[in-house]
Amino acid sequence: MEEQAIIDLRSDTVTKPSPEMRRAMAEAEVGDDVYMEDPTVNRLQERAAEIFGREAALFVPSGSMGNLVCIKSLTHHGNEVICEERGHIFNYEMGSMSAIAGTVPRPIYAEDGILTWEMVKKQIRPKIYYRAQTGLISLESTHNMAGGTVYAPQVIDEICDNAHALGIPVHMDGARIFNAAVYLNSDARTLTAKCDTVQFCLSKGLGAPIGSMVTGSREFVEKARVYRKMFGGGMRQVGVLAAAGLIALEKGPQRLIEDHRNARRLAEGLAQIPGIKVNVAKVQTNIVILDIADTGMTSSELSARLKEHRVLANGVTPDTMRMVTHLDVNAEMIEQALEVVARVVRPKTVGCRAR
């Protein structure tokens, strides 16, 4: 039997640029983007602004920097930032909102990672001079660590309307906002219409090798450009990356439905394997969180066993793992991965964790 290709379910960031992207990168027209003279970057920024119905957009090297320039642009040192407890900005961005932007996270736990105005309003600091003030509310859709869950548009709108009435801006960490749009059969512009700023990743399901975009008002983007430079993110002939980003932006969203179908099939198959628990009904997009407590293995042990069979997946906690579908994993590979998981998680180990 020929050796099975690696099935990498660790993240949708692992996608490799397509031949079309590589060609576009090789042929990209470039200039110095710190002088705002890179025509390909300028085109990407114009398209992103247009797609999101905003005045302007800015290309940034990573989603983390994108979120940080938004937080920094919208807040003041000492402000609180309301976010969800498992949120990316709180857990996976090196505390930059504190270390660099000088803000204090005010995390709220929400089932499925989805905040509501009802939850948020209780955490807004009263306007008293001796209390730290709420500077920003940050939402995450899809919510990564809650399993790719999606905010209903009315929930976002209600938070935005109420926050704005109090003079508080709302940021959308929309790293996977196109997955949310596909799930809702809507579009990114409608979903985020009331958010002050949006960050989205080109480098995830959309398939670009590098890069994120932030979008909002012209005034915001002017500030964001200053902070991007301050954070070391001013890039030069970066049209070579923007060229891939343009293809990701134009063509990426339409195939995300396949990733969602594959994730659902993966979840259904995993749910059949003794020792593994998955709430199939909660798998809305391309992320599957599985509870492996009853396999008798920790996530790092299971991860190592899967790797021996060329299936890659990472633990979230010792009892949970995350699997993410993307354009480099097809339906056949999902079936192969399921076979590997079933083989590795043998029923005889169920219920007796060897530690």
Ligand SMILES: *Cc1c(COP(=O)(O)O)cnc(C)c1O
């Ligand atoms: C991936 C991701 C980001 C940005 O990550 P980078 O690795 O810095 O590009 C931000 N928010 C969420 C929810 C993400 O999943």
